[in-house]
């Protein structure tokens with residue numbers, strides 16, 4: 601068994617799998633470890649992927665054919681779809697889509713399939729990791745199947761990241777006392793690739809187009825109400841959801857188990873330490889209302905891959921040189937998106953005083969400004985910043 605690698609990635613979720621592919625593309629040898637079997641079972645969720653994220657997957661040869669539903673336009677309203685308090689985005693302004701929806705289970709399966717084709721990526725899962733030590737010289741992971749060494753350690757072990765805590769990296773955390781109910785519906789009318797986000801008292805209801813005559817529901821609001829809706833009997837839930845959707849998409853049935861996710865904003869105070877980089881939810885967790893959490897993780901993967909390539913091309917130590925720009929690059933992007941999603945979620949959660957009025961006015965005014973809408977679309981697609989190589993047209 602091979603025991604020496606350039607890079608050791610702990611966590612084979614969406615971010616870890618993507619990072620393994622991106623680093624292998626830069627010519628590095630990679631060990632990908634997870635305490636659980638890398639299963640592709642459904643977590644009930646779908647991800648809205650930006651155009652630049654989709655480009656990265658294409659550049660890495662990940663086959664998403666038949667899995668993606670392009671988002672043609674997006675409507676944000678307070679009230680029914682025909683409400684005057686609305687913000688409407690049509691395409692990316694260059695004749696392209698606003699990204700695409702893909703369900704997490706088939707996405708993970710496609711990533712895993714591509715990882716398994718890489719001769720320079722070895723998967724160790726499920727594996728018990730007893731300890732990981734980092735020194736000026738290297739990284740050593742003691743596992744229940746022997747020890748593995750590498751030059752660089754990448755923590756992709758999720759929001760509760762043990763590696764982040766072991767490295768003494770603190771976080772800024774804000775619990776929303778809110779949760780998201782996620783499920784899939786089948787509906788009578790075609791969605792035509794339209795995404796609709798309805799601001800409702802205390803939160804938002806997102807109806808996001810999936811392949812076929814199906815949509816993903818992400819209903820966010822105060823925890824107690826969302827938990828009650830998750831536990832409700834089928835007929836009562838369909839009646840409640842139909843009422844909130846005001847007849848949009850016609851009759852519906854529920855096509856997947858309801859899942860409930862607690863929401864938080866969490867930012868690591870630093871994204872690197874000696875021979876360590878944080879990626880994905882280990883580095884940042886943001887409110888899902890803009891569908892950007894994993895997109896940030898994809899940009900982490902692309903950025904670290906650029907650092908790895910530069911280190912290899914210049915004959916430098918991967919565990920040191922690849923981190924030089926990483927913290928600066930990724931911290932600013934993640935923090936600014938964290939702040940934007942936080943402000944949007946706070947104004948949609950609160951209805952007292954003048955907040956509701958300001959929110960409605962904000963929607964209407966932004967809707968009239970083509971320049972503002974175009975800037976928002978560019979920000980969400982990741983195009984507003986200098987792009988890592990893997991996210992550019994090849």
Ligand SMILES: Cc1cc2nc3c(=O)[nH]c(=O)nc-3n(C[C@H](O)[C@H](O)[C@H](O)COP(=O)(O)OP(=O)(O)OC[C@H]3O[C@@H](n4cnc5c(N)ncnc54)[C@H](O)[C@@H]3O)c2cc1C
Nearest residue numbers: 611613614615635647648757758880881891892893894895
């Ligand atoms: C309701 C909801 C909707 C969302 N919608 C979108 C969206 O539309 N678009 C978008 O971009 N993002 C979205 N997100 C965010 C996105 O789902 C997450 O950012 C993403 O799934 C995080 O992936 P990850 O790989 O970083 O973490 P995880 O999925 O948590 O994976 C972590 C992995 O590490 C492993 N692990 C953990 N600890 C250890 C250990 N000690 N040793 C070994 N292995 C370990 C775990 O087994 C797991 O496999 C949404 C989030 C929510 C809650």
